[in-house]
Amino acid sequence: MITRADCAARDHRDPSSALRERFDLPKEVIYLDGNSLGPLPRSVRERLGEVVDRQWGQDLIRSWNVHGWIDLPLAVGAKIAPLIGADPDEVAVADSTSVDLFKLLAGSLALRPDRRTIVSERDNFPTDLYIADGLTRLRGDGFQVRAVGREEIDPIESALGPDVAVVMLTHVDYRSGALYDMAEVTERVHAAGALMLWDLSHSTGAVEVDLGAAGADLAVGCGYKYLNGGPGAPAFLYVARRHQQAIRSPLQGWLGHAAPFELSPDYRPADGIARFLCGTPPILSLAALDAALDLFAEVDLGALRTKSMALGQLFLELVEQECGGELEIACPRDAAHRGSQVALRHPEGYAVIQALIARGVIGDFRTPDVLRFGLAPLYLRFADVWDAVQHLKEVLTGREWDRPEHQQRAAVT
């Protein structure tokens, strides 16, 4: 039997527990949705005050130079690089994950001119599929997306063929938390002559990622989940150095020009990753992400992953110990094959999540019946996991999900 005291003792021994104080987490809340929106790092509030009052307010247009706004897309990319096994000049921050996917998918198709198929997974996060569909519609002429079931991806050979230009997969599944073996999948994709594009939205900042060791070609990821960059923070994109001079973005905005301030009428892509910049970046949101990333400079990523796996293991063990058979475990049981989240199934999943939120335990519902709990190791405690599962137990035993106010659907879930 695991007890709350056991959990508190683990927190006491956890060398990273002080990091929680860097966040402005509301009292009375157990936040298990950092994989949707990371909480507010205190440093971000200070930084935004500086950017708004001093930089924008007082120094105005000069801030592009004197406060380095113009350098932020690459400087913030370079901060993300060590989190994903990239070199600093292989990562840039720009636009949204969706827009960045479009750029990289379009670039991939041009790198494999004799191939016209994009392979992905039917259960991928929908925007990835929508973007690929929009691109192939625009190209017409035999370009297509083949979205296959996960069973066809493991092993992936069955999904590959001579027409496949690029395989686009999300490293950690947004619902189940299932984690691909990045190196193995990439190798198999390369063996079939295709490029590999990883969506790291649900990995970066909580799961160790080594794009370089895996030989991955391209990647995108999200700034507002485990990176805690704020709502709708800009996304990042990765292009392996070996591809950077051959690949172009179809979104040829002025900041991707070799000399943007020459204002020449002809487009000449910048050398390197900068060619994937497009329009003027949203500095307030970008500066927030920049400040949030400083937290990772203090962190051992291996230790963070170890803690993340332990939090997940504890969560599942406590569910089995405390909640009986009403819940089905809907994520891999082996932490090595799971991202930093757990998933459960309950026929009344939506209402269970609403009842938990009413108790201050903020998890997330994913259609049709998945309860999803993000376990961000930067700020979550083992005792929080204990308390969350106790709330879950009480919601189930008291049938709180059956109350009308929890059954009512909101616009955003």
Added chain:
Amino acid sequence: MITRADCAARDHRDPSSALRERFDLPKEVIYLDGNSLGPLPRSVRERLGEVVDRQWGQDLIRSWNVHGWIDLPLAVGAKIAPLIGADPDEVAVADSTSVDLFKLLAGSLALRPDRRTIVSERDNFPTDLYIADGLTRLRGDGFQVRAVGREEIDPIESALGPDVAVVMLTHVDYRSGALYDMAEVTERVHAAGALMLWDLSHSTGAVEVDLGAAGADLAVGCGYKYLNGGPGAPAFLYVARRHQQAIRSPLQGWLGHAAPFELSPDYRPADGIARFLCGTPPILSLAALDAALDLFAEVDLGALRTKSMALGQLFLELVEQECGGELEIACPRDAAHRGSQVALRHPEGYAVIQALIARGVIGDFRTPDVLRFGLAPLYLRFADVWDAVQHLKEVLTGREWDRPEHQQRAAVT
């Protein structure tokens, strides 16, 4: 002879002079670069504090619902609509101007399937040309951009032909400030069977725009110039209601889906302007723009334009009165044909601007020799124009531009 006292008297009579107090403008600065980056409205600082501390910090993920983050792209678009002669459901805020141009140009080509040429102006802001070039490269197969000189656009018939799908022009030229007659150009473009796309980046918030009366098809514009939305604020896009069900965005992000939270694997575009949303918006930057726009609710746009024209006329008259023949006027002299800016030419233009900036008069240099001064009527005073021209006179008579520190080029100009 115009005197400073005349200018101060005009300020005294100006009913809009109180609006200046809504901005946090630094003392000792005359800011003539609001057409690059509008200054900080005080209301934005308050709003960002609320969004960061309360909404993100305390209410976390729930803010998408309870604080309406999810509605902001259309709600902010609806606030912009009256500034450009659009209905509230014809405007959305999303991404950057560059990305929005890509969406609308791609959509235009699909609306005119038998035509493959995009016409624009060689002196258009470069990102407009780059984006069109990137799109036609991606389409291949005879798609092309024809960028012509302004002399070929007035009258525009010579630039049109049976292969032209869409004409993309910037309403107010970013260098010279020259203003197109929107209704007349649109009518001529329509007569040739093409669509008309206006870039309103240098008009919105300072020049009256009536897309509806002009019968324009499509438009984009910038949030961080005269709208004062903050550095890199998201852009807006306009699609006339008559086109909304026929046109699609190639950037099919999840927020443009008819039911984004169903997370269906198949893309089904939202009805109306929402289909032009793409990824998750940068809420901090979007909220800043939202707060900045509230200023316009108090303003009579006709009176604003009248003041803008008067500021420009005063500037040019004072240059002629005070500065002799060293400067060439590089903008239309007739205010009716000019946006809210003036342009001058000087062989040492770059250094003249640097010398002015050192004196606290912030203007803008545009290659090769253009001094550009934005005259934002929301916060600029007639006496500021007097003072700015006095500084300009002293820079020229004292040959201050010849100092080494003013000759040295910075990265961003």
